[in-house]
Amino acid sequence: MFDPVIAPSILSADFARLGAEVEAVIEAGAEWIHFDVMDNHYVPNLTIGPLVLKAIRPVTKAPIDVHLMVKPVDAMIEAFADAGADLITFHPEASEHVDRSLDLIAKKGCKAGLVLNPGTPLGVLDWVMDRLDMILLMSVNPGFGGQAFIPSVLDKAKAVRRLIDDSGRPIRLEIDGGVKVDNIGAIAAAGVDTFVAGSAIYGEADYAAVIGRMKAEIARARGLAV
Numbered sequence: 001m002f003d004p005v006i007a008p009s010i011l012s013a014d015f016a017r018l019g020a021e022v023e024a025v026i027e028a029g030a031e032w033i034h035f036d037v038m039d040n041h042y043v044p045n046l047t048i049g050p051l052v053l054k055a056i057r058p059v060t061k062a063p064i065d066v067h068l069m070v071k072p073v074d075a076m077i078e079a080f081a082d083a084g085a086d087l088i089t090f091h092p093e094a095s096e097h098v099d100r101s102l103d104l105i106a107k108k109g110c111k112a113g114l115v116l117n118p119g120t121p122l123g124v125l126d127w128v129m130d131r132l133d134m135i136l137l138m139s140v141n142p143g144f145g146g147q148a149f150i151p152s153v154l155d156k157a158k159a160v161r162r163l164i165d166d167s168g169r170p171i172r173l174e175i176d177g178g179v180k181v182d183n184i185g186a187i188a189a190a191g192v193d194t195f196v197a198g199s200a201i202y203g204e205a206d207y208a209a210v211i212g213r214m215k216a217e218i219a220r221a222r223g224l225a226v
């Protein structure tokens, strides 16, 4: 199992001060930045593009985890890789050719992942496990921050953890949507190692305090002293 990563979603940051908001969560103990890209086509919302990634890239050395909620995906893979993404994930149903899109991410020098919505079956992972660096489970329907965690995703996470362990491959398991201090321990116990949280972090005045509480809950779930 990988060391845990907290990846604040900048969807809930103050966009008027985006660079400072990125710096602040990394200084507060987060390991990655999660960058949500929505196109008002694949999902019913419109957010930020490669120009914004390029602008914040110099602000931090932390890995930037780009979650593409766009259709089609391939042109955006190229644009976000060129703008400085470290990891790029996309939804299989948004790509005409999943294997080709994964290959494109790898060729651009980024880590690659697939995103499964709450209703997406695990069969989409068949035949591509060897191409994946990460599997992202959505624990809300994609499109908006601040939604409630869907509890059935805990069983799904356990099933994906078994698939990853059986594959013997170094694949991270990430979760996104409704992650809070009071459910992150159960999520970690289900086998998740990478935790996206937007409103739970950016909605608090003290980022270090909330990230510290999340890390303590993860450590407790992993049976480590806190």
Ligand SMILES: O=C(CO)[C@H](O)[C@H](O)COP(=O)(O)O
Pocket: 009, 011, 012, 034, 036, 067, 140, 141, 142, 143, 144, 145, 146, 147, 176, 177, 178, 179, 196, 197, 198, 199, 200
């Ligand atoms: O991808 C997303 C929505 O599509 C967001 O990353 C996610 O919902 C995080 O926000 P919150 O932690 O507030 O639920």
